Amino acid sequence: MIFFIEMSTTKNEKCMGKHFTWSKSMSHMLLEILVEEALKGNKLSSTFKAKSFVKVATKISQKFNVQCEPKHVDNHLKTGFNQT
Numbered sequence: 001m002i003f004f005i006e007m008s009t010t011k012n013e014k015c016m017g018k019h020f021t022w023s024k025s026m027s028h029m030l031l032e033i034l035v036e037e038a039l040k041g042n043k044l045s046s047t048f049k050a051k052s053f054v055k056v057a058t059k060i061s062q063k064f065n066v067q068c069e070p071k072h073v074d075n076h077l078k079t080g081f082n083q084t
Helices: 024-039 050-064 070-078
Strands: none
Touching (some): 024 070, 050 070
């Protein structure tokens, strides 16, 4: 059995247990930041530098009051935004 336990009582919190849920506005912000990072030269041939994922996670966390981690950003890119 898998159980999800809500980790916060904050209204804007989208993180439950170890599962992170992306809203459309979060995904939009992710894309805006990654475009900026690509223009700065922080995109390698097939992916972004780790510091770009850290930057996205930090800004998402601050703006939406969630606990977004760089691995959430990487996973969201790998899934092709299927969940939003």
